[in-house]
Amino acid sequence: MTTDPPQVLGVIPARWGSTRFPGKPLHPIAGKPLVQHVWDRCRECSNLAFLTVATDDARIAEAVTAWGGHATMTRDDHPSGTDRAAEVASAFPEMTHIVNIQGDEPLIDPALIDALAAALIADPGLPMITAANPVSASDPVLADPNVVKVVIDHEGYALYFSRSPIPHPRNVPEDLVCYRHKGLYGFRRDFLFDFVAWPPSLLERTEGLEQLRALENGARLRVVLTDDTSPGVDTPEQAAILHDSLSR
Numbered sequence: 326m327t328t329d330p331p332q333v334l335g336v337i338p339a340r341w342g343s344t345r346f347p348g349k350p351l352h353p354i355a356g357k358p359l360v361q362h363v364w365d366r367c368r369e370c371s372n373l374a375f376l377t378v379a380t381d382d383a384r385i386a387e388a389v390t391a392w393g394g395h396a397t398m399t400r401d402d403h404p405s406g407t408d409r410a411a412e413v414a415s416a417f418p419e420m421t422h423i424v425n426i427q428g429d430e431p432l433i434d435p436a437l438i439d440a441l442a443a444a445l446i447a448d449p450g451l452p453m454i455t456a457a458n459p460v461s462a463s464d465p466v467l468a469d470p471n472v473v474k475v476v477i478d479h480e481g482y483a484l485y486f487s488r489s490p491i492p493h494p495r496n497v498p499e500d501l502v503c504y505r506h507k508g509l510y511g512f513r514r515d516f517l518f519d520f521v522a523w524p525p526s527l528l529e530r531t532e533g534l535e536q537l538r539a540l541e542n543g544a545r546l547r548v549v550l551t552d553d554t555s556p557g558v559d560t561p562e563q564a565a566i567l568h569d570s571l572s573r
Contacts, residue, residue, distance in 0.1 A: 339360045
């Protein structure tokens with residue numbers, strides 16, 4: 326009996342509605358919609374068998390199709406991009422793994438996406454994977470609750486994620502390195518469906534971080550370390566800064 330090789334689906338969630346930035350995926354930056362920048366980066370990946378933009382808005386789907394991309398329409402009541410990615414995955418039964426790629430990181434490193442996909446394929450027992458940037462323990466960004474932090478064990482698995490600085494610096498050993506979480510996730514197919522079926526967990530609801538649901542349910546979440554510090558775009562002001570940078 327033959328076994329089909331693993332295949333990784335890349336999903337870029339993109340929704341129109343946003344309290345701070347309505348229509349963000351189609352906001353023009355240096356001559357292209359924001360989400361097209363993400364798409365173009367992902368097209369440089371070697372380990373994605375297929376790539377699609379997951380959206381609940383026809384305007385976004387039409388724009389993606391117009392530049393030659395692929396869009397998958399989803400329901401409009403998903404609480405998170407992970408739920409949207411799970412709906413998309415159900416339409417691609419041949420895909421064994423799914424990488425959920427933030428639709429607002431136009432400078433995402435394709436090599437990082439490939440690294441997550443490769444790790445998933447290499448370890449059939451790995452349920453979930455994400456990424457983080459090493460930062461100095463004295464970096465003021467660690468105090469920002471909008472910046473998610475993670476602590477990691479000796480084998481590279483997440484111990485906890487928080488909006489608070491972790492570990493708390495009662496003492497600061499010279500070799501202490503802190504980690505800023507990067508919102509990129511990979512899932513084994515069956516685990517993704519388990520994950521979205523679980524109710525939001527206590528710590529998840531407290532911190533507002535869905536990845537804590539995996540930890541609270543006993544899953545091991547591997548963290549890939551990366552030097553990719555590409556910024557996300559959360560506001561029109563950030564979009565304007567990036568537009569100026571890319572237009573030079």
